[in-house]
Amino acid sequence: SPLSTNLRDEAGALAEPLACSARAVHHARWQQDSALLILGAGTIGLFCLAVARAEGNGAIVISDMLDARLDVARAWGATYAVNGRAADAKEQLRAAMPGGAACVIDAVGSDATRALALQLVRPGGRVVYIGLHDESSPLAANYLVRQEIAVQGSFAYTPADFAHALDLLERGVITPGPTWTEERPLAGGAAAFAGLLDGTIATPKIILRP
DSSP states (O other), X not given: OOOOTTSXXXXXXXXXXXXXXXXXXXXXXXXXXXXXXXXXXXXXXXXXXXXXXXXXXXXXEEEESOHHHHHHHHHTTOSEEEETTSTTHHHHHHHHSTTOEXXXXXXXXXXXXXXXXXXXXXXXXXXXXXXXXXXXXXXXXXXXXXXXXXXXXXXSOOHHHHHHHXXXXXXXXXXXXXXXXXXXXXXXXXXXXXXXXXXXXXXSEEEXXX
């Protein structure tokens, strides 16, 4: 269906990744009196933060290896933002979430983050895997069983998730600002992709104009 007339094209371009993130947040079943941890502050991780923050004021902790992305996360309402390269990153994350995270969303999908998610979720907590970096990863299955950790995969979105994302945008619950998008000429597309891959671009969505 066409976009609402009060929604700018730039905002409409965010609907697809926002829908993916809305589905992951839905799977996390986050309660406002508990901590939500997001691993990765790329496009999906940041949009998970945006959706979760739109739902309430509970503690949201996020980790990434790039300070520029963490700056964006703080501007978007992260309670704590931790650089994963720090020698004491795991200790910082634990200190930010006494008792552990009730829910963890892994928006990276590497061996390291998949393992870290299990280490930082509290007993009886929930881990949502949405990142697809590594094809397969070893998991501490016995630990998962003994701690009664629920694991949920999240992939893409349903029509209902997409409608939810559009609704958040159209009602202004999520209002994209200058840190959300960056416009570049179509000819600069290759350089933009390279910048997203090497981390020199922190903006989660690049819009290419002909």
